[in-house]
Amino acid sequence: MPAASTTTVEDLPADVLACALRRLDGPSLAAASCATSGLRALAADPGTWRALCVAQWPSLETTTTQQHNILLDSPQRLFADAFPFPSIPSSTTDHHAAAAALPDLPLPCELISAVDVYHKGGSASAPLFSRVLETSTSSSWFLASPFCVDAVGSKDPVRAVASFSPAELELSWIVADPRSGRAVNVSSRRAVAVDRHWYTGETLVRYAVVLGGYKFEATVTCSEEAGYLREVSLTVEDADGAAVSGEGSLRLLAAAMAGPRKLGGGDQEKEAGEAKRRYEEFVRSKRGRKESKARREVLVDLCCSAVSAVAVLSFIASVVLR
Incomplete structure (x- = not known):
């Protein structure tokens, strides 16, 4: 009896797989690239990541040539840097x-x-x-x-x-x-x-x-x-x-x-x-640091006032008892 053949997603034509990968969001595309070596090669396509980055951040479409080279020279790295917190x-x-x-x-x-x-x-x-x-x-x-x-x-x-x-x-x-x-x-x-x-x-x-x-x-x-x-x-x-x-x-x-x-x-x-x-x-x-600082300042003011009051009273006492 012949062995049953198994079909995997990688049996699909490469252009069909590439088209499917281009429809994924960034996290899903990164996860798919970790599945097999074949998917990793297809998911590493710079054009796919560049389109994904521009869709995620439309401001990248307004870049000058120099800015475009800096930001989108490695779009997969840009997404890995900028998407997660x-x-x-x-x-x-x-x-x-x-x-x-x-x-x-x-x-x-x-x-x-x-x-x-x-x-x-x-x-x-x-x-x-x-x-x-x-x-x-x-x-x-x-x-x-x-x-x-x-x-x-x-x-x-x-x-x-x-x-x-x-x-x-x-x-x-x-x-x-x-x-x-x-x-x-x-x-x-x-x-x-x-x-x-x-x-x-x-x-x-x-x-x-x-x-x-x-x-x-x-x-x-x-x-x-x-x-x-x-x-x-x-x-x-x-x-x-x-x-x-x-x-x-x-x-x-x-x-x-x-x-x-x-x-x-x-x-x-x-x-x-x-x-x-x-x-x-x-x-x-x-807010807690500000309140703590305010309490310390009030305490310092009270201490200074107390020292000043003691000094004044001592001076008055010395004058009266002379």
Whole structure:
């Protein structure tokens, strides 16, 4: 009796398999490449990964020739760097000690940012805003000043749509180092907080990634009635809420680019919940540090007042008893 033949997916023609792989998302394509050597060879096609990256981040379509070569020269590596959340665990509550423990890596001389803002549908729908910008980081002014990168300035607002819900906005902010070819996404993608500006009444939508005791926060300032994105900026804060300098931020970015990525990427709901939890922990810790500092200052003031009162009373007593 002849042995029963078995048919596997690899028995399909290569062009059919390649067409099927091009329909997968990034995590699924990476998983398929680990199945067999044949699928690995088909899944390694740069054209497939390039199309996937452009579909995930439409801003990559707006790059110049030089930026395109930097960002999409190795699209599979770009996706592996930029899609999962970075991970720089902090083993200490002292953020100064955490900064000192970062690896001594070369600082980027230039940063390329690919910024995409979506509404509700994520990359499946047309983005409200996409832009690629270059930031020179070698000047002494940049290194000493608080880190801030503006994708949209207040003097050049972007018209989005007639009306939208700020809480439903999603943001991707990829930062790449042209020299090392590494990249990292420093946005939580979904909002971790939505606030109102106390003076202008505009809505501030915040996206944050906490790395090594520091917070990378991208803020979208929008006027939902007029349908404008007035500001889109990226800043870095330490555990006390103080702005981090350009040099300190570059050290954090270099460590995040070279460091590990969180496993199990692809579950958007889980990742959004984890990013929001870490942000809320950071905010609570910052509030606790401020309250502790305020209590210490009150105690110091009381001690100074008591010493001053004792000195005055001693002086009066010495005068009276003379």
